[in-house]
Amino acid sequence: AQSVSQHNHHVILSEAASLELGCNYSYGGTVNLFWYVQYPGQHLQLLLKYFSGDPLVKGIKGFEAEFIKSKFSFNLRKPSVQWSDTAEYFCAVNAGGTSYGKLTFGQGTILTVHP
């Protein structure tokens, strides 16, 4: 079975700071990788996804993530955060060949951005 580890439980930044949220997974086979975001009081939304090809993927709102297969990592980055990025971020993995909805989620990282 796969597992996902997000190393930071709570990250606090000031606006314009750079962001990197760590995500490591444990699974020996082909994986599909996702980052979801949950803004306060809202439902989870897809931020970006990696299926195959270019390991650097770009998502909405200026976010990007890099898949490093040798490190089993899929870290989320943003060069300059805004107050509106305050949310909880979830990394998720899906074993290749199964429905993309059958996800194993990390514990989540709460991002607080101060204006």
Add this chain to the structure above:
Amino acid sequence: DAGVIQSPRHEVTEMGQEVTLRCKPISGHDYLFWYRQTMMRGLELLIYFNNNVPIDDSGMPEDRFSAKMPNASFSTLKIQPSEPRDSAVYFCASSKQGYSPLHFGNGTRLTVT
């Protein structure tokens, strides 16, 4: 597109009572998923359906939990009898095909006292 609709938004009940959570997926989506979110365990997949048929219920914690999908536009998750440890946020999500990302509902916050 109204999104995935869950009801109720909040449910408070006493231990031992039956609880029914409801979900209406996005029209045309043929996959439906039930997830549970707790502080201790994070987000966990409980069960998912394809074309109204349960495909994988290995995440259902015990026999007190049951889920049904009588038609393409409605699903229920039932807990009978409920226990305090069932307190969590329950999310329903749907996708158009097996290889499309999920659309989540707003969740039902369940509190069992």
